[in-house]
Amino acid sequence: MDIAAAVGAERLREIMSELLDRSTAVVKRYGGTLSQFTGDGIMAVFGAPITLEDHAVRACLAALGVQEEAKRLAVGVQERDGLDLWLRVGLNSGRVIAGEIGSGPFGYTAVGGQVGMAQRMESVAPPGGVMLSASTARLVDGAAALGEAELVQIKGADEPVPAHRLLGMGDRHRGVGRVESNLVGRRWEMSAVEGLLQRAVDGHGAVVGVVGLPGIGKSRLVREVAAMARDRDVEVFTAFCESHTSQVPFHAVARLVRAATGVEGLDAVTARVQVRARVPDADAEDLALVDDLLGIADPEVSLPRIDPDARRRRLTALVNASSLARETPALYIIEDAHWIDEISESMLTEFLMVIPQTPSLVLVTYRPEYHGALTQMAGAQTVALAPLSDAEIAALVFELLGPDPSVGALGQTIADRAAGNPFFAEEMVRELAERGVLRGERGTYISTAEAAEVNVPATLHATIAARIDRLDPKAKRTLSAAAVIGSRFGLDLLTALGVEPVVGDQVAAQLIDQVGFTRQPEYVFHHPLIRTVAYESQLKSDRADLHRRLAAAIEAREPESADQNAALIAEHLEAAGDGHAAYGWHMRAAKWATNRDIAAARLSWERAEKIADALPAEDPNRAAMRIAPRTMLCGIAWRVHVSVAGDHFDELRELCTAAGDKASLAIGMAGLVIDHAFQDRVREASQLASEAMGLAESIGDATLTVGLSFPLVYAKIESGEWCDVLLWSQRVIELADGDPSKGDFIVGSPLALAFTNRGLAQYFLGRHGWRDDLRHGLAMARSADPMSYATVVAYVYDAGIPFGVLRPDDGVVREIEDALRVAERSGDDLAVSNARGTLGMALAHRQNAGERDRGLTLLADVSDAFLGRGHNLAELPMINVYLARERARHGDREGAIPLLRALVDHLFREGQLLAWGIPATGVLVQTLLERGADDDVAEAEAAIERLAAAPTDEGLVLRDIWLLRLRALLAKAHGDEASYCDYRDGYREMATSLDFEGHMEWAEAMP
């Protein structure tokens, strides 16, 4: 003991007594008794004088707690005295003789050989470590993380004895002291899952759904599998879904990722280090997204401003990449998927797709009412748990009750009533024991009453309710409040609710289990049904009161995370019946989520909408509150690929009309316009765009008009109404008055788009100035945001090249590639698709076959993306035209022509003949003439005439030039050389005079 020499006796005493105080507190916390001060150490006993079933686990927890305290104290000692303070702890388990020996504070002690063994363990423990003897190690197996057995030489023994380092405590969710019956039955299920686990370990992972009624044994089965997995060194990660978070976006997925990255319980800084250690090569922005998801974000680092879809995609990609990279096997458990939130469900579905290629097994438990996406994973297996058989349930009841003849008949009643549900059987036994009908201990009960006289509750719910009713009022109140918090709760939050927490009785009765053993212990409900019953059996008004206080407590506890907790707070306020307050939090949650996940934002707006609708008619804010979420829901519908056409929008219109709120209506309309166009309802889009434009103009707010122009003009382009495009773009250019970011609430630079669109309209209508406008738009967009840039580049070239106005020369291809890079960096899905489509279209028009192939691949990908996500559908025919053209070029004219015919017909029907219908007709005609049968020539002629006949307000020179070209080709097919030459020369002349580069090139190429 050189501390004494170094610091002097006085200071040593001070240090020791501090250490003693702190250790005493820890030991007491875990139910141990301090028994001896040994001069330079202490001795504590667990399991005496009161028998504790889990004494070894408690001792381990206390040992770790004491080490933690010692380390904290050591920091002070190091600073003040310059000394390293280290403590050793040894544990042993066995029979001791314990009792009062002498008097004083350490009157109670234990003696015997086992005590000596504990001292030996202490002496071989490393400084700062905890050493367990073999007997303790055996008792805590499964609950604790232990080092390999080490053979250590100890005083008084000839042979070295085995000992284990205690590294930490395991599975935190399982309550200490949970006593389980032996597993009965389920042999087939276990061996099926075992087989799948083995295959997973061998590299062929699987997803398994475990489905069954409440209490039937789903969680039990996965616990058994988890134990089996741990035996095989498979890491196990668990996430629980809960009934009260089923509306909280990201809840379940965040839990699972937290478990898998091991950040649960760590502070934010440590957690971030941990995450980075797990995915060492990840991009900094991606990591920021993960931090944000896990709620461990660095407040100094701002979240990358990316589109919500892209956020989700990048998170998924990152998680998938890291699970694909995982080489050691893992078991993931998702419990109670019937309570999963929508966002987590969709993200998990994507995560689970790669599982078959990883060494991982995923078990998803759910009740039969759940039919969500997780039940429909391709290739997933399902294990349906049926009720236990009569013999099995009888065996279980026998194990619970024991062999005493007095319980025989009662056992039969219980088994009959349980109807194969093990949980019901267990609860009935507990209830009877608490009622005093059964005396003694589990497995050795004696019945005090005749079976015939015993009244057994008819349902599982009633059984649990009866048990809760028997608690003393304080314990009952604690349980009720806890049920409002959730399946897992801490005492601090209970206190914050104004409830004096009393938990001892409920732990003893196995209504709840302790799971956290830090300074702030945590508890979980022993079973989800107990929480349900505890929740449902309170008076509604009491429950509402608790919810209200809980919302306030969550907000007060972490004011800096209020945005992040907004959805949860809203949930509690709603349950409290405080609609007004809940509404505000839902709207806040939506705003927070808009930048993170638009689908989550949508959910929150929908909740707000519902609350507002339920307000009493005389509420003065009701109209405004009903309008606000609906406006946003309609405005962003196209981003979540939801249809708002019909009732949804009509309702907004009605509300806005009644309230005289034109601005909201206009925003909602703009969303619906894009929605229509994206869903290939171009006529409706165009009509509504006119209405919305009129409305915006009547409001007379320049910013609103400018901001709405992008969706509205988009519809007019799709429908080929070029006069409107020209007029409206012109108007926006005037109103924006040179300010590139005016009205930037839908796109970053409406003005850049307006220049581009005016350029398009000008060349369609044969006006001058289009080249300058396009150039201007491109330059302005280049210095605006990525989405604006990608969109402008798409408008310029995706139209210009196929219409024959521009040529896809090297510089153009470079410019598009550049826009694609910018879009990819921004991670905005829509921008990426647009830029890829534009590049594909440009390359499809190149001479080089290799480039054309690449272009076609890009177009096919983009077409899949549009179809898969259900947007930009009005542009799909155009892409398909070029895919078909390439097919014809590769010799499959027979296959290509019917496709082209159908596409042009479709464009005609949908009112797009004077937009994409022009080049589409061109490709059809050319392909028909190349095949050249009599019918083909006639059909080509009809197609040309149909295009020529389409009515317009003003002459469309773009159509005229195409007609010249096509008529030239037709004349050639008829063998009418003179007409051919006339048309060809006219075509050449017109192309040159209009400065349409594409047509000039095509015209030159004509013989």
Ligand SMILES: Nc1ncnc2c1ncn2[C@@H]1O[C@H](COP(=O)(O)OP(=O)(O)OP(=O)(O)O)[C@@H](O)[C@H]1O
């Ligand atoms: N085959 C079995 N043998 C012995 N005990 C069992 C068996 N199956 C379940 N039990 C016990 O029955 C109780 C209820 O089982 P469990 O919690 O697994 O139900 P569950 O299906 O997950 O219900 P819930 O849908 O409510 O989550 C547990 O205490 C469990 O240990």
Ligand SMILES: [Mg+2]
């Ligand atoms: Mg369960």
